[in-house]
Each structure stands twice: as structure tokens, then as C-alpha cells.
Amino acid sequence: MKNIGFLSFGHWTPSPHSRTRTGADALHQAIDLAVAAEELGADGAYFRVHHFARQHSSPFPLLAAIAARTSRIEIGTGVIDMRYENPLYMAEEAGATDLISDGRLQLGISRGSPEQVVDGWRYFGYEPAEGESDADMARTRAEVFLQVLTGAGFAEPSPRPMFPNPPGLLRVEPHSEGLSERIWWGAGSDATARWAAVKGMNLMSSTLKDDETGEPFHVQQRKQIEAFRQAWAEAGHQREPRVSVSRSIFALVNDEDRAYFGRGEQxxxxxxxxxxxxxAIFGRSYAAEPDALVEELRKDEAVAAADTLLLTVPNQLGVDYNAHVIEAILTHVAPELGWR
Structure with a gap:
């Protein structure tokens, strides 16, 4: 059995060929697709975060809106770039969103990806410390974020507060119990996967990673998952970690599917x-008739090793078509592979 969700970048463009032409379109359609995915039986609605781009960039209002419209589906990110984040303010937003969702938030964070602008985090007011790289800055902020999410008090209360305080040091509120176990690290290398395991984060591995051995992408990704799980066991954590991989997968079940994805690209x-x-090595896409698609996916070692599969969706093709893409996988592919 696998958890199967979708991952949307939330692209929008005013092009007449796009069904998602504005930022408002992207947000409203994301909510509608999450609702549709839940009705279809999917397990997760995840969203990429990119700054300075015509894509999703501010995840918590979107996730809270989805939480209010759904009741079962997991909601999450894949991933938030920690170079841009104030970890305490982020902990407040994450805690509130998780409480609205009744504990369904699955928050993917990371160092981030290549950017639209040069050192975009500087425009947000952030600078690495002396001798620190931007990647170091992201990991440091992730560690602070994880510590704050434990709910331990750390702030000295005022002797003359506006409202009565509970005894002891104060924590960031609202606190959502259990959220700290639902943080994922987007790892681009085996080393960062092992680091995430030591820190107690779940592993999120996308369709891009450092080319460390020259082997096929799915083999390198499977080895990354194995390195993560070994480091997790050695760290002595008491719970089982989760691992997700992302894939572009299209079951060609009608002429529209074949017109969009049946040309054998990528x-x-x-x-x-x-x-x-x-x-870096970029993983292939999958697009085939259902029977052939099942046989191709059987050979993907990383998909087999992961407990969660995120289907990247072409959001500019509209809610109805993307719901069809998800339904086709759940109906024609997942049962044949034992995922359902």
C-alpha cells in the first residue's frame, strides 16, 4: 500500500493556452483540485514554493483554506525554502494551519532550489552569518524551527504582561502537538538525506538529485532512501520515518491524454x-497506456522503496483535467501495482 498524492507547482501565465492565467486562478484552482482529489480517494495535496515566480509562493493561507474545505486528505509542501523563513513566525503559521486541519499538515522544507533572482533571500532581509553559506543558513533555521515545534518554553515572560502567563518560560503559540513528527526534508544528496534522518525529519526526494554515482536516477534515489533509513535506525528514533518520491506519471486512457503526453518525450x-x-540527474517522466505503464513502474526501484508517491500535475491544464490524471492513476495503475 502507498500513500498517493499530487504535487502542484501552481504555475500561472496570461497565455491564452493556459487555463490558469492569474495568481488568483492558481490559488482557487489549487483548493478545488484538493477537494476533488479527496473525493477521488487520493491521500495528499502538496504544493511547491517558489519566490519571485508566477507560481505558488505563500503556502500557509492556501493550506489553511484547503484544510477548511476538506476533512481527510493530507496537506503539505514540497518544499519551503528555509533561506527565506523566520522559523518562529513560521512555527506560528504552521501550528495554526495544523490545528485548522486537525493534524493533517505534512510540511516539506529544504535549502531550496535554483532561484529566479540572485540571492533572493537577501531581499527578504536575511544574510548568512560570518563563515556560513546560504545552505548552512537554511539548515540552521530548520534546526531552530524543529526545536520550536517541540513546544518547550524558551522565552522569558514579562513581569508586567498584558495577559496572565502560565508558569515558566513561554513557547510560540499556537502549539500543535505532533506536528514536529510531520516535518520532511527535501534532500538533494545522500549526505543531506542522512542529516535529515539524524534530525528526525521524514525524507522527501523529488525528480532531481546530485549525480553521485552515474547510475540511473531511480537506482541512485533508492540508494539515497536506504542511506536515510540506515541513518535513522542508527540515530535511535522511536517512530518509523516516512519517505516520499515525486514522479510525472500519466496513464493514457483517452485521446486528450495521448495528445498531451503521448509523444514519448522525457x-x-x-x-x-x-x-x-x-x-545533477533529472528523473524521467512516465506516459503510456495503463498496462505498459504498470510494467514500466514495476522497474522503478525508488518508487518501490517509498511509502508515499507524489504525482506532479500540469496545473495549467485546469482542475477537471488534473482530477482526471489523478483518477486514472488511482483506477488503472495503483491497483495493478498493489498500491490500492
Whole structure:
């Protein structure tokens, strides 16, 4: 059995070919798709966060709105760039959103991805400490965020407060019990996957990682998952971790599917440079008739190893079509693979 959700980047463009032409369209359609996915039996609605882009960028209002319109589906991010975040303010927003959802928040965080602007976090008022890289800054903020989510008091109360305080040091409110166990780290390398395990975070692995061995993407990702689970066991955590992978998967069940995705594009891994020094491998997409798709997915070692699969959706094709994409996987593919 697998948890199966969708992951949306929330792209919007005023192009006449797009059904998502404004930021308002992207947000309203995200809510509607989450509602539809829950009705179809999907397990999660996840959203990518990109700043300075015509995509989703401010996740908590969106997640809270979805929480208020749904009752069962997990809601989450994949991922929030911690270089842009104040961890205490973020803990308040996350706690409130989790309480609105009755404990359904699954929050993916990370160092982030290549940006739209140069050092965009500087415009948000943040600077790495002396001798610290921006990646170090992200990990430091993640550690503070995790500590705050435990609910332990740390702030000295005022001797003349506006309202009576409980005894002892104060914590950030509202506190949502259990949220600290539902934080995921988006790891781009084996080393950061092991670091996430030591810190007690779940693992979120996307369709991009450092090319560390030259092997096919799904093999490297499966080894990353194994390294994470080994580090988790060695750290002595008492609960079982969760692991998600993302894939672009399309079951071709009608002519519209074939017109959009039946041309055989991106059927192989790709290699590229994400900065001047990092060679990365990008995982392939899957698009085929259901029987062939099932056989292709059987060979994906990372999908087999993960407990959660996030289906990246082409959100600019509209809510109805994306609901159809999700339904096709749940109906024609998941049962054949034993995921349902």
C-alpha cells in the first residue's frame, strides 16, 4: 500500500493556452483540485514554493483554506525554502494551519532550489552569518524551527504582561502537538538525506538529485532512501520515518491524454548542471497506456522503496483535467501495482 498524492507547482501565465492565467486562478484552482482529489480517494495535496515566480509562493493561507474545505486528505509542501523563513513566525503559521486541519499538515522544507533572482533571500532581509553559506543558513533555521515545534518554553515572560502567563518560560503559540513528527526534508544528496534522518525529519526526494554515482536516477534515489533509513535506525528514533518520491506519471486512457503526453518525450533521465559545481540527474517522466505503464513502474526501484508517491500535475491544464490524471492513476495503475 502507498500513500498517493499530487504535487502542484501552481504555475500561472496570461497565455491564452493556459487555463490558469492569474495568481488568483492558481490559488482557487489549487483548493478545488484538493477537494476533488479527496473525493477521488487520493491521500495528499502538496504544493511547491517558489519566490519571485508566477507560481505558488505563500503556502500557509492556501493550506489553511484547503484544510477548511476538506476533512481527510493530507496537506503539505514540497518544499519551503528555509533561506527565506523566520522559523518562529513560521512555527506560528504552521501550528495554526495544523490545528485548522486537525493534524493533517505534512510540511516539506529544504535549502531550496535554483532561484529566479540572485540571492533572493537577501531581499527578504536575511544574510548568512560570518563563515556560513546560504545552505548552512537554511539548515540552521530548520534546526531552530524543529526545536520550536517541540513546544518547550524558551522565552522569558514579562513581569508586567498584558495577559496572565502560565508558569515558566513561554513557547510560540499556537502549539500543535505532533506536528514536529510531520516535518520532511527535501534532500538533494545522500549526505543531506542522512542529516535529515539524524534530525528526525521524514525524507522527501523529488525528480532531481546530485549525480553521485552515474547510475540511473531511480537506482541512485533508492540508494539515497536506504542511506536515510540506515541513518535513522542508527540515530535511535522511536517512530518509523516516512519517505516520499515525486514522479510525472500519466496513464493514457483517452485521446486528450495521448495528445498531451503521448509523444514519448522525457522517457529517459537527463544530466545537467544546477550551479557551477553540481552535476545533477533529472528523473524521467512516465506516459503510456495503463498496462505498459504498470510494467514500466514495476522497474522503478525508488518508487518501490517509498511509502508515499507524489504525482506532479500540469496545473495549467485546469482542475477537471488534473482530477482526471489523478483518477486514472488511482483506477488503472495503483491497483495493478498493489498500491490500492
Amino acid at each position: 522517457e529517459h533521465d537527463q544530466i545537467g548542471m544546477i550551479d557551477e559545481t553540481t552535476r
